Amino acid sequence: MSETGIVIVGAGQAGFQAAASLREAGHAGPVTMIGDEPSLPYQRPPLSKAYLAGKVDATGLFLRAPGFFADHRIACETSVQAASIDRAAQHVRLSDGRDLAYDHLILATGSRNRPLPVPGTDLAGVHQLRSIADADRIQAALAEARNVAIIGAGFIGLEFASICAARGLTVTVVEAADRPMARAVSEPIAAFFRETHESAGIRFLFGNGVQAIEGRDGRAEALQLSDGTACPADLVLIGIGVIPNQDIAAEAGLRVEDGIVVDSVLATDDPCVSAVGDCARFPTRFAAHGTARVESVQNAIDQGRCVAARIAGRATPYDAVPWFWSDQGGHKLQMVGLPIPSDVSVRRRTANGFAVFRYRGTSVTGIETVDSAAEHMAARRIIARGLSPTPEEVADPAFDLKALAMGRGGP
Incomplete structure (x- = not known):
């Protein structure tokens, strides 16, 4: 058994931030991170953007140089998984058979790609994107690819589609919904990016599912679609969302509901266990139904800081404004808040682009x-302060959003 201290399961953005913030907050005891990849903590968002x-x-992906972890006495257990949690004994059993004792356990287990339940996903040329290793395999495959098919018109799929189109490849995006990013953005935003991608030569097949990935000699050759047609594809990217890594928590008797359930200070039902990042479902005033599980760098960083402050004796309820971004086709999409698809959209012109305000x-x-x-910066302040300019004000280019955000006008 190791010396008792803080054990962090997960070496992604949230886990790293919790470890770094514990040291910033003055925590002097042992801090150990457990990561199933061979590398030290790195950024994932650039994998589908700048890296590919x-x-x-x-x-350029790594969150800190190796010396940082030694200097801050943060132990990194790499290429190993947390297999189980013994809450009574307060230790984590690792996949190599070792036990790590903890005073406090932080679950920063993240999420995993949702599998596509059709034949052919094991063929060569079929990929998902979650890690550096995934990105390296895709980068190698791109050198010989001719027809790229992307299953799912979410952020990852469209970012990858932009990269492929810029290389001059034939790109087809298959999406079951009737528009891109249907669950995440408004209709005006979806329409703009559909037009942007189509003008770059990307073909969309909406309202269509994949029945199978067909191949020859063990390699992907085409998608068999639900309408009976075939889509040529020698490189396939599956991007149909993610699933929270909550199994280890559920097996330990902690409450899970599409994420590990935590309270306002990110603690589970067990006072010695917290959860942060993609895997955590937390109460928030920004969510329509009172709780949310947020997949973003902002959320990972802010929750890592929040849980570290609590462990260090300075507990504050988590109330950070959720925001997101995506780079596609030379345009930057930025989003603030947690609207739902039924919320009404009001469009506003800006100097270089446009904005869409969502209303309930x-x-x-x-x-x-x-x-x-x-x-976008004004939008963060507006959402944080709970301000609601009228639709007529939003649609008026002369209305000063910045003044409203800074408290110099509006309601």
Whole structure:
């Protein structure tokens, strides 16, 4: 058994931030991170953007240089998984048979790609994107690819589609919904990015599912679609969402509901166990139904800081504003808040792009911007303060959003 201290299961953004913030908060005891990849903690969002586009190499992904962890006495157990939790004994059993004792356990287990339950996903040329290793395999495959098929028109799929189109490849995106990013963005945003991608030569097949991935000699050759047609594909990316890594928590008797359930300070039902990042379902005033599980760098960082502060004796309820971004086809999409598909959209022109305000009744629930950094920063303040300019004000280009956000006007 190791010396008792803080054990963090997960070496992604949330786990790293919790470890780093514990040291910043003055925590002096042992801190150990458990990661199932061979590398030290790194950023995942650039994998589908700058990394695959060749604009950053692997060293540019790492959150800190190796010396940081030694200097801050953060132990990193790499290439090993947490197999089980013994809450009574307060230790974590590792996949190599070792036990790590803990005073406090932080679950930062993240999420995993949702599998596509059809024949052919094991063929060569079929990929998912979650890790550096995945991105490296895709990068190698791109060198010989001719026909790229992407299953799922979410952020990852569309970011990858942009990279492939820029390389001059034939790209087809298959999506069961009737528009891109249907669960995540408003209709005006979806329409804009559909037009952007189509103008770059990307073909969309909406309202269509995949029945099978067909191959020859063990390699992918085509998608068999639900309408009976075939779509040529020698490189296939499956991007149909993620599933929270909650199994280890459920097996330990902790409550899970599409995520590990935590309270306002990110603690589970067990006071010695917390959960942060993609895997955590937490109460928030920004969610329509009172709780949310948020997959974003912002959420991972802010929750890592929040749980570290609590462990260090400075507990504060988590109330960070959720925000997100995506780079597609030369445009930057930024989003604030947690609107739902039924929320009403009001469009506003900006200097270089446009914004969409989402309304539920008279309340603003989210704000989306395209190529509008200043408006995005104002949007964060507007959502944080719970402000709701009227639809008429939003639609008026003369209405000063920045003044409203800074408290110099509006309601």
